[in-house]
Amino acid sequence: MRVVLGEDQYLLRKGLTHLLEDHGFELAAVVETGPDLLSALLQHRPDVALVDVRLPPTFTDEGLQAALAARREVPGLPVLVLSQHVEQLYARELLADGRGGIGYLLKDRVFDDDTFIDSVRRVASGGTAMDPEVVSQLFQSMGPARAQPLAALTAREREVLALMAEGRSNAAISERMSLSDSAVSKHAASIFAKLDLVQSTSDNRRVLAVIAYLNSSRA
Amino acid sequence: MSDGTRPHGASWRRALRLAPVRGVALAALGAAGLLLVLPMAVALLSGAVGTVLRIRRLPVLRRRLAASWSRVEIPGPYLPHSSEARAREGGLYRYGRRLYASGSTARRKRGARKISRDPATARDLWWLLLDPFVGAPVAVLPAALIGAGLAGVASPLWHAGPGSAFVVGLGLASVSTGIAAGPSLIRLHGYWTRLFLRAGVPAAGGGTRWWLRLWRQVQTVGAACLLCALAVCGLVLAALQLIAAVFSLVFGLVPVLAQAVLVSRRLVNLWRELLRHGGLADIAEPYRQPPPAPVQGADGHYAYGRTLHPGPLLPSWLAARRWVLTDPATWRDLLWLLTNPVVAAVLLLGPMASVLAIGLWWSGPAGFAAALLAAGAVLRAAPYTLRVQARWCALLLAPTERSVLARRVHQLATTRAEATGVQAAELLRIERDLHDGAQTRLVAIGMSLRAIEKRLGSEQPELRAMAAEARENSSAALRELRSLVRGVHPPVLAERGLVDAVRTLALAHPLTVEVTADLQGRAQMPVAACAYFSVSEALTNSAKHSGAQRVMIDLRHRAGALRITVTDDGRGGADPALGSGIRGIQRRLATFDGLLDVASPPGGPTTLTMELPCVLSSARTSTSSGKD
Known part of the structure; x- marks a missing residue:
C-alpha cells in the first residue's frame, strides 16, 4: 500500500516512517511543505496520505488546504x-464532500499503533476515522432540542453511537466492547430507531449519517 | 579674588627688579603662542590628539607663570583626556556607531572628540589668539617705559639742546614709572590670563570684575544682532510658507507646503536652541507627531479619507499637509515669524540705532559724550531687553497646554500599543514553540515507548507495564498542553484567523449560533485575539444567563474599526453594572481603545456591540455568511 x-x-x-514501514506500507513520498505535499499527492495518487495540518511555509493550515485541494482534483483520495x-470546523470541511476516505486524528493516536494502523487501512479503503475527541466535542x-432523543439512549447505546461516529465497523465495535456481533447490531438498530434515522448498510454512510445527525442538532 | 597679600621686603625688591624681564618674557611667549594657533586648529580638526596636548603645554606653562610671577592662581580647567577602550563581544572596539579592530584607534578617536569638546580647549585657542594683542602690550609695558626712559636720559649725549633737561626729566620719570609699575602690570597680565584660562564661566553678579561684566554685555549685544539677522531670515521663511500654501492649496502642488513648514520649523528650533543655550528660556518643541506612512489595503490601494489612491505617494503628501495645517503650532510659529522682526527691531535694534543716530547727528564733544552715555545705557540694558524678547518668544513658541497633553497621549498610546503588541507576539510565539517543541517531543516519546513495549513482547511484564504507564503519562501531558494552549492562544486563531476561530467557537457552543462575516483581510493578531476572547465571553454569558435558543454573531469592518455584534433571543435585562462577564469584555476591549455597547431591554433580545479600532491587512479574504 503506497503512502x-x-x-x-x-x-x-522519522517515527511515522518507521511505523508505516514496519507494517508493510510503501512510502511513495515524504514531504515537508504544503506546496510539495499537493504536488506529491497529485503526482503519486497514493492509496492513502498522512498529512500534518500545520506545515511550512506559512505554518497555518497549509497541510489541510493541500489535502482538500488534492481531493477536489482527485475525488475520494484517501x-x-x-x-x-x-x-470541529476542520472535521466538517474534511467530511463536506461526503465521499469518505477521510481520517482526522490527534497525533497522540499513533501511540496505540495497532488501532492507528487500523485507522490508516480503514481510510485507505474509503472508510472514516474520526478522533474520539471530535466525537465527544x-x-x-x-443543543437541548436534539439532546433529548440522545437522552433516551442507554449508556451502552451512547458508547456504540460514539464508536460508530468514529467510523468503526460493527466488527471493530464488538471487539472493542467485548460484545457479540449480533449484540452490536441490535444496539445499532435500537439507536437508529430512537434517533429516527434510516439504517444504512454501508459503514461509511452510517458514519456520515450519525455525524450529520450530531451536527444538525442545532438547526 | 584671593590674590594673596602684598609682598614685602626682599621678595618685593626682587619682583621690582625682575618685572621688566618677566614682562618681556611673557610677551615673547604670547608672540610664540600666536604662531601655534594655526597648528592647533589644524590638529583639532584632524583629531591629532598628541599635537593638541603638546601645544597645550604653553597655556599650562602660562598658568604656572601667572601663579609664580603674577601671584594669580588659575585652577587647571582640562577634562581628563585618557579614556580606556573596552572590547565589546567579538573583540571589536566601539566609537560612536562604528566598530574598530584596534583599541588604540577607537581610543584615539574618542580622545579627539573629548578634547575638541573640552571648553578649555576653545578657551586656550581664543587666548592664544588674543594674548599677543592685549596681554603682551600690557606685559611689555614696564620694559618699554624703562627702555624709552633710558633713551630719553641718554639723548643729550647725541643731541644736546634747550629741551634736553626736560627730556632727561621725562626719561627719569618714565624709568621710575616702568620700575614701580612693573609688578602691578605683571599682576594685571595675570588677571587677564585668568579671565580666559580659568575653568568654567564665573558666576554672574556683583562678585565679577567690571571688565568681565562689560565683556558679557558686549557679547549680549552681539547675540542681539545675531537674533535680529535671524528674525529677518524668519520673515523670508514666513513669506515662503504663505507662497507655498497658495501653491499647495490652490495649484495642487501638494507637498510644497509641508516642506516649507518643515524648513521654517528648523529655523524656529534653532531659535529655541539659542535661547536655551543662552540660558534665556527653556522652550520645548510643541509639534505633533508626523502622520504614519499610508498602509496598503487588502485591495492593493492606499486610502486617504474616503478616496483610494493607487500609490502611496499622494496619500502621504496629503496626510503631511493635513498634519501641518491642523497643528496649532504651525500657526503660532507663523504668527511669531511675522511679528518677531518687529519686536526684535524695537527691543534690540532700536537702542543700538539710537546710539548711532546720536553720534552722527549731534556733532561735537557734547554729542560724543551723549553717544557714549547712550552706548553705556544700551550695554547695561542689553541683558534685560534680551530677556524680555525671550519671554515674548516663549509666549508663542512654547507648547500650549493642549499640545503638551496631546503629545503625552500620543506617547502613552504608542507605548501601550507596543506593549500589547509585544505581549500578543509573545503568546503567539509560545503557541508555536509548544507546537513545534514540547508537543512534538511528547508524541515522539510516546512512539518510542510504544516501540519499546513491542520489542519486549511477552518478556519482562513489569518493564512493559512501566513503559505503558510512561506512555499514558505523555498522553496526559499532551492533553494538558492542549487545554493550556487553547487558553493562551487558540491554534485555530493562529491557523485560520478571527472569522474561522469564531466559527469554531460557534460550533462548540451548545446553543444554535449563526456567524456572518464581512472582513476584507485579516485583523492584526493582538486585536484578533482580543476579539476572539471577547466573543467567547459573550457566548458564555448568553448560555449562562439569557435562556436564549439562538445567537447571531456578525463581524464586519467599517470606518477603521472591527465591529462585532452578538445578539441572542433570550430574556434580556442584562445589566453592565452587574454582569462580571460584561465588565470582563469591557476591560478586554479597553486595552485596544475598543468600546462595548449593551442593548438589553427586559424581554430581550440582548445585543452586545463591540467596536475595536484596527486596520485590516494581507490579501487573504474571508467573506461568507452561512448557518453553522
Missing part, C-alpha cells in the same frame, strides 16, 4: 489528517 507522508517535524517524520489539536455541543 504519501506530509510532516515537517523531523522526529515525527487522506488521514493528523494534528496536535482537533477542531460533537456530543458536548448538542
